[in-house]
Structure formats: C-alpha cells, structure tokens
Amino acid sequence: MEQVWVEKYRPRSLGEVINQTDIVSRLQAYVKTRSLPHLMFAGPAGTGKTTSAIALARELFGDGWRTNFAQTNASDQRGIDVVRTTIKNQARMAPIGEGGFKIIFLDEADHLTNDAQAALRRTMEMYTRTARFILSVNYSSRIIPPIQSRTAVFRFRPLKPEHVQEYMKRVAKEEGLKVTAGGMEALVYVAQGDLRKATNALQVAAAVSSKIDADSLYRAASAARPEEVKKLVETALTGDFLEARSMLDDLLLEYGLAAEDLLREIYRAVYDLSVPDRMKVEMVDRVGEADYRLIQGSNARIQLEALLSRFALLGRELG
Amino acid sequence: MLDWAEKHRPKSLREVAGNPAAVRQLEAWAKVWETGRPKKRAVVLVGDPGIGKTSAALALAADFGWGLIEMNASDKRNKAAVHEVATRGALYETFTDDGEFLRRRDGGLKLIILDEADNLFGREDYGGIGAIAETIRKTGQPIVLVVNDYYELTRRSSALKRLALKIVFRRPRHATVARVLRGVAAAEGIRLDEEVLTYLAERSGGDLRSAINDLQALAAGREVVREEDLLALGYRDEHTEVFQALEAILRSGDLDAARKSTFTLDEDPERLILWIDENLPREYWNPEDLDRGIHALARADEFLGRVRRSQRYALWKYASDWMTGGVAVAREGSSAGSQYRFPLWLVKMSRSRYRRATADSLLGKMGDAYHVSRRRARLTVLPMFAHLFQTEEPFRFFQTARLDLGAREVAYVLGQKQDSKAVRRILEGAESLRRGESTVTPFSRFES
Known part of the structure; x- marks a missing residue:
C-alpha cells in the first residue's frame, strides 16, 4: 500500500x-x-x-x-x-x-x-x-x-447507497479485499454520501486486514476522528473550566483545527454523550450560537471559551 | 555613544551578578578543558533575556585566556564557520599556521559561543540544529550555547540533551540589579536618587540589560537623575498598570472604576481582552459568575470583530465597556484573590508557531497532490494519512517521495523529533525510491 x-x-x-x-x-x-x-x-x-x-x-x-x-x-x-x-x-x-x-x-x-x-x-x-x-x-x-x-x-446530487457500494466494490476488487455485507453497510453509513470519506475509511481498515467487516470499518473511521474533542466536551461538563480551556488551546494550536471545524466536531460529539436528551438540545443550541458569533467576533478562542463555560453550567445538572 | 550594557559587561566570572551556582558549574566545566576533554563538550546556558548568560560566557573566556568565536545571527555562513573552527581546532591547537609551537595559553583553546542558539538556523527547514549536534560531537574546542527556551532547542534535537550540559540562569533579584546599576552609575559619574534605582530595578523584573539600557536613556545629558525625571520621561510600568486595571475590573465590582481603569492604559482592547480572559477564570470561581463574565468578554469580542471589519474605531468603546464594566458587574459572589498572570494564549501561540508552519506546508503539499484545500486536507486526509504513515512502510516511503516531504514534515506526521533515526530512515528510503533504486516503485509512477 x-x-x-x-x-x-x-x-x-x-x-x-x-x-x-x-x-x-x-x-x-x-x-x-x-x-x-x-x-x-x-x-x-x-x-x-x-x-x-x-x-x-x-x-x-x-x-x-x-x-x-x-x-x-x-x-x-x-x-x-x-x-x-x-x-x-x-x-x-x-x-x-x-x-x-x-x-x-x-x-x-x-x-x-x-x-x-x-x-x-x-x-x-x-x-x-x-x-x-x-x-x-x-x-x-x-x-x-x-x-x-x-x-x-x-x-451534483448526493450519492445514494447503491452508488457508494458500486464504487467501493470496484476499489475492493482492485485491492483484493474481501468486504463482508456488514462491512459494505458500514461503508455506506460512514460515507453519508461522500465517497472520499468511504474510501479513506476503507484504506485505513485495509491496512489492518484484507478482510473488512463492520467492526474493522468503524474502528478505522474513528481513527480518523479526533478523540480529544469528546474529552474536551466531557471535561467542560465536569466544571473544570481551566483544564477544558487548556485542551481547547491544544486543539486549536497543537492539533491545528480551525475554530469552525472544531465546532462541527463538538456538534457531533454532543450527540454521542451520555447525557439527557433535553440537555443535548440545549448544548447544540449553544454550539449554534457560538458558530454564529464566530463570524461576528474577532478572536475565535474567546467565543469557544464562552461555549465551554456554558457547558460547565449545564454540567451541574448532571450532579 | 557606546551601549552601556555592552561597555559594563563583567570582565571576569567573579563580577557576574547573581547566579553563583551557575557560575561555579561553568567554571568547573572549563577547568576540565584545561587538562583534557570533558565528557560533555558543550554547555547550554538557559535563562530569560538580559540576565547575564552571554556575559558569563565572555567572562569565562577572559578568565581562562581563551580565544573567542562568537556567532549570534541566523546567518547560514556561520554554520560552516562553526563547523570549520570547531573540528579543525583540535588538530591545530598547539601550532600556528607557520607551524610554530605555541603554549596552550597563547594559541590554545577558543571558546565558541552560539548566542540565541534556539533561533540559530531556526528558519531553515532542517539541518541547522543537526549540524550543531554534529559539531559538538566532533569538536576540539569548548562550545557554549546560549538560549532562552531550552525546550525549543531540544524539541528539534533530542541529541543535544545528551551532548550538552544544561546550566540554568535565574533572574537576579531586585537588590542585585540595583547593585549593578549603582556600579554602572558610579563608573559613568552619574548620581542617582535611591528611588530611581529602586524603580529601575523593579521595573526590569531581573532583566539586567534592560535595566542598564533604561538607566542610560534616563541619564542622557544629566549628571543627577531624580525621581521627577522618571515622570518627565513618561516612564511607566506597563505590567503594573495592567495589574491595576485587572484589579478594578475583576475585584472592585464597580462599573465606573472598571471602565475608568483603562482610560490611561497603554494597551489596545485586542490585547487587553487577553489579559482579562487569562485571569477571569482564576478569579471568578463561581460557575455562574464565570459564565456571565466570559459572555461579557464574548460580547466585547463581537464588537472587536465589527471594528476589524468596518474599520470604525469608534466602536472600540463598546468593546472596552463590555470587557471592563461588563465583566465587573457579572460577578455576584466573591473573587478568589489569585495572582495575575500574563496571557498564556500568547505564550502558546508563539510556542506553536513552528509546528503550525510545518503543518501548513505539509497540508499545502497534500492539498496540491490530492486536490483539496488545506483545511479539508486537515480534516479528511491528514488523519488517515498519519495513520497509514505510522503503520505502513511502503506508504511512508512513497508518500514522502511523492509529496517531497522534508524532515520537519515527516517528523510532524510521525510525531517524532526531526533528527530521530526514524525520520532519517524515511528520508533515505524516499530518496532511494526517487532515484529509482528500489525495484518496487519506479519514479514514473508518481506522474499520474
């Protein structure tokens, strides 16, 4: 490879x-x-x-x-x-x-x-x-x-599952991969209509084994996802603002994420949290607010801090 | 007019202000050179600017009667020069060019001082720091590296950690700075009020060079410097002023006091907001206070954004009001009374500059090759790329050659140091691939 x-x-x-x-x-x-x-x-x-x-x-x-x-x-x-x-x-x-x-x-x-x-x-x-x-x-x-x-x-229309499958089968054949039915379903799920995403996930999974199933694909897909974002949100919810802010700095500077991309990752991470649904709704509302203010503001980090401090407040309800 | 800080450098290690332990270490290291070769042929003097590191190195050479080669800019020619002197010196130490025998004290050792070594060759892609390490391995001459940021130096070359003895210099105390100033003033025939002395010493924060510079500026055309001269020159301590403003903003709880605290402050709101932002969470311990406070800052930031886009500086006052008065009234509970700190964000920004520049050039290359923007390359290509790069050898070699990656970029993807074995191996592998030595992948395959 x-x-x-x-x-x-x-x-x-x-x-x-x-x-x-x-x-x-x-x-x-x-x-x-x-x-x-x-x-x-x-x-x-x-x-x-x-x-x-x-x-x-x-x-x-x-x-x-x-x-x-x-x-x-x-x-x-x-x-x-x-x-x-x-x-x-x-x-x-x-x-x-x-x-x-x-x-x-x-x-x-x-x-x-x-x-x-x-x-x-x-x-x-x-x-x-x-x-x-x-x-x-x-x-x-x-x-x-x-x-x-x-x-x-x-x-350009979003790709339907059968189109993703058609293309991925072509790639799998060329690379001599065996993709199980579950693996193919997972590919379609990971892709969400985006062939680039599906191809990347398949390549990472194929580096481990030429036999591709749902499990190996999901693992590959998550390898391409910064785990740190979820940790950032969880830390903010515990109320440790200074620690969360330090993680935020790392994501922006060491990891180099653009603020709007970080917000998109936070948005996704919220739905993976084990918190009450009502809180998720409220959290996403704040993400949206921060996203809007990012355009208005001058220093993105301050807007993101405001989001974290609000998460810290919401987190208190978790007890 | 001669720079006083230069003119009044210590002539001997005994005159170096403060840092007795560091001076002893340095002296002990030098003594070994007099009789042979120390195990570590270089020392790194680490410490903040202006506290006497370079002076100590110069004084050392004077005390031991060593010759001196000093380099301090990131001039490429220096690299060769350093190497040349350091490696040739061992052979020629006891002979002149005519072959005449010299006693060690006359022709012998030359102290090589690499000033600002954390910046030396720093803008180059790679090789510079590696060349220093290589030079230290081979040198027949004592080498002193002077750095502000030890981390910045060793981050690029872990080998330097092993090769060079680290000697830490600390900021001298105010009393020490005052003593030095008194000496300089006496030598220059200037009389100083004691208040002026105290003021300059405190203002310097231990930075001897800046204290002497300040003294020279103040004393220009005067024989006596009095306290009122300080005011006439408009001297102010920026940090003290910011701290006073922070006091009013974070602790007074008073709208007017908070607003007025910045009227005479010489910081623009874009910078002041960072000071407040750094210290607010340490001060507002109650989560509700903190949230209200930070939202006031966020609001201020929106106005700053509007100023930036519309170039209407009249809007600055709303930003200022939000970050001062808005923050002040946001607190209902008590404040923590912690010590104020310099904005860490600015420190981190400058720390990560090199890394960010590396990422940027890497993503640019990826973007060109794989037809995506840098931003999308970061999100969709880099994670999988790094994963495969770390696990798959053929991928590593091929991509390094295909994207024409340099040491710093390979090190970035790999999460290793630039001069590590792993990085070198990959560069070599890519190079032989490029030359077509590998039968697996001829060069033509890069052209799609």
Missing part, C-alpha cells in the same frame, strides 16, 4: 464518474464541440465535483492537461487578494497548445468574501478569451448573482 486511494481511484474519464449521468453527458458535449462556458459545480462534498473538473480537463487537453489546469482553494485564501494576484495571474497566462483556453478551477469558491467575488466577476469577464472558470461550491446561493448568471450551473 503506497498511494492514497482517493487519488489512485479517482475516475480518470468523465464516463467513469459515478451517478451524475446528466451532468456527464452535458460535459461530454462541451468536449465534442471544444467550447466551454464558465461553469459552477454545486453540491455536497465527495460527490464528484473536483473529479469531474479534472476529467473534463483531461478529455479537453489530453496528457498535458496539467499545464492548462490551475487549481486554487478559496477556503485557504478567501480574501480579495487571492483574486487580484493568484487567480488573475493564472487567467492572464496564455494557454499552452491548441486548446484555445485554460481551465481555472476554483475549489470551495463559496468561501470567497463578497468583495473577492465582485473582483472575480471582473476577472472572469476580462479574460474570457484565454480562461474558463469552474467554480466548485457547496451552496450556489452563497455566490453573488452576477457570477451565477455568468455560469452554467451543474447540481
């Missing part, structure tokens, strides 16, 4: 992309006519947006596709500067070969600020001759209307 399977088994051609048949046939039509508008790929994680963009580039440009395909992740650099520098430079460079244009793939474009999106709109217009944009987003509504109206929108 050398490679990361998500990459190893990423479909190379549009035809191999799972489930999105309508999208694929429209994209194939672009390849045939060699003309492409700006595109927007909207849909949940792990449903084939990046894969389709790369496959499209491969079919348009052949083996040298990398030279005419530029990828930028908007969630890493979400300000206006990334549009003014990185993206503009990518757009302004002439395409290589006979393609006539290059593809600029903007991953998680819905993380761009509104200002950045406005700047992007101008860039899209200015360099239409040499560059086509593909914006990948979870929610198309978070993209400003002027850009929406300039792109052809493709909606």
